Amino acid sequence: MTTLPLPANEIVRAYAPGSTERARLKAALTTMSGNRASLPSIIGGKAITTGNLETAVMPHLHAHVLADAHLAGAADVKAAIDAAKRAAHDWSQTGWEARARIFLKAADLVAGPWRYRLNAATMLGQSKTVHQAEIDSAAEFADFLRFNAHFMTRLYAEQPISAPREWNRVDYRPLEGFVYAVTPFNFTAIAANLPCAPAMMGVPVVWKPSPNAKLSAHYIMAVLQEAGLPDGVINLVYGDAEMVTRIVLDDSGLAGIHFTGSTGVFDHLRREIAAGSYRNMPRLVGETGGKNFTLAHASADVDALAIGVIRGGYEYQGQKCSATSRLYCPRSLWPTLRDRLVDEIAQIRVGDVRDFSCFMGAVIDRRAWSRHAEAIARARRDSSHTVLTQGEPDDCEGYFTPPTLIETQDQNSPLMREELFGPIITAFVYEDARFDEILGDIDQTSEYALTGAIFAQDSAVLEHAQAKLRYAAGNLYLNDKSTGAVVGQQPFGGARASGTNDKAGSLWNLTRWVSPRTIKENFIPPADWRYPSIEPDASI
Structure with a gap:
């Protein structure tokens, strides 16, 4: 049997002053910011320009237009569905080796000649700093492709036992139909993985990217085409989300949805699917919101805790699904931690991400900015x-939006319960003796269960706390920040209102895009229909 090279995580480059990668990235940023690009939808392998344009701007300099996307109309969406259906037969019959080859080549393109273009598009269009772009649009993108190919072979190798004179096997058939991938703005790698994972398993895809990540979506598609992806296997459609989704959900060939976004939108999709009529029951895979916690015990190392809070809450402007937004600290540690955090936060540089000294860029758009501004203003007006x-x-x-730290006396405040998706951390100070009660409060305060972090030097406390919070987070970090899941190391996803917990970048996710068929072959069929038990007893 053919085997693949064992995957290894892509090395994250440092972009230190004087380095070659720093110079090449700066050159890519200059070129890309100086050229206003045209972004067509890609349907059946063809570039579709409609003339109905929507701009892509820099969030950190919103007057600067980076590109114009050609929005698809209803006929274009239907054409994308038809293209996926036309591709389905040949693609579903394509051997896994041929499929793996395409995506492994794409991984090498991402890690090599396309690295700086992808990072530049992510920095300019999504306001990620150089480090945040590098760990996302270069390293994690390549990791998803390489590790998913490895997980695919592990899945195919999972076969049943066979009795003598029989051969039992499982045919991991691609889902019958097409998958609808709905992707977010906050991770270029996730925007790539959501269409690529089902496609790698043999299922064609209609892909609707976030309107706030149009530029990076364009480059993702370009990489896949250069790697040899056949026409129609992934169809990139820019357009009105409601219109595109309505047409997709009305098609009986819909086989699944691969989604990352808000809980409210995913709930809507679930209800619509339940009311629809389909040839097969569509698979729903969703990673949604989070109200992620960091819990400090009195034994915590304050230095490690402070770093974990700052990185976990303020990297990429708090716009990671896993970002810390609620902090629970014992009163014995709070004065030291509070002063440390306030001092460190004051040193955080916020600005244009082309300035590599910035730790934070801008939030994604005016709607997000307004939500954050109102939350901060509301906190200033509230005496608690x-x-x-x-x-x-x-x-x-x-x-x-500046990195903001708020102390609340109300642990049921909306700031402790509701997702803001921004650089705002709200801290509640508890009495040291109430540690056990706080564990219960953390579990019940929010509807979400995505990530959490516990800081304690006492190992017995860590064991006790993680047992009490077993269902409060799908990814739990001990003495580490709540963010930073790495493909192949920490499979990512949460439950409750945070999604279906199908763990992106894992074998479990890939199982959702296949429909197993069990085959039994009998080499020597029986010669008589009678069982020995029905024979008469011997005469005495």
Whole structure:
């Protein structure tokens, strides 16, 4: 049997001053920001330009237009579905080796000649700093492709036992129909993985990217085409989300949805699917919201805790699904931790991500910025909340929300329950003796269960806390920040209102895109229909 090279995580480059990668990335940023691109939909392998344009801008300099996307109309969406259906027969019959070859080549293109273009598109279009872009659009994108190919072979190798004179086997058939991939703005790698995972398993895809990640979606598609992806296997459709989704959900050939986005939208999709009529029951795979916690015990290392809170809550402007947004700290540690956090936060540089000294860029758009500005203003008006940090939201040139730390006396405050998806952390200070009660409160305060972090030097406390919080997070970190899942190391996903927990970048996710068929072959069939038990007893 053919085997693949064992995957290894792509090395994250440092972009240190004077390095070759720093110079090449800066050159890519200059070129890309100086050229206004045209972004067609890609349907059946063809570039579709409609003339109905929507701009893509820099969130950190929103007057600067990077590109114009050609929005698909209803006829174009139907054409994308038809293209996927036409591709289905040949693609589903294509051997796994040929499918793997395409995506492994794409991984090498991502890690090599396309690296700086992908990083530049992610930085400019989604306002990621150089490090945040590198770990996403270069390293994680390549990791998803390489590890999924490996997981695919592991899945195919999972076969039943056979009795003598028989051969039992499982045919991991691609789902019958097409998958609808709905992808977010916050991770280029996730935007790539959601269409690529079902496609790797032999299922064609209609892909609707986020309107706030149009530029990077364009480059993802270009990489896949260069790698040799056949026409129609993945169809990239820019367009109105409601219109595109309505047409897709009305098609009886829909076999599944691969989704990352808000809980409300995913709930809507689930209800629509339940009311629809399909040839097969569509598979629903969704990663949605989070209200992720960091819990400190009195034995915690305050230095490690402070770093975990800052990185976990403020990297990429708190716009990671896994970002810390609620902090529980014992009163004995709070004065030291509070002062440390306030001092460190004051040193965080926020600005244009082309300035590599910035730790944070802008939030993604005006709607997000307004939501954050209102939450901070509401906290200032509420006597049970204290805003501990300086800085005010500013949208004059870019959508800048400062890293904000709020202390609340109300552990059931909306700031402790509701997802803001921004650089706002709300802290609740508990009495040290109430540690056990706080564990129960953390589990019940929010509807979400995506990630969480526990800081304690006492190993017995870690064991006790993780047992009590077993269902409070799909990814739990001990003495580490709540973010940063790495493909192949920490499969990612959560439950409750955070999604279906199908663990992106894992074998479990790939099982959702196949429909197993069990085959039994009998080499020597029986010669008589009678069983020995029905023979008469011997005469005495």
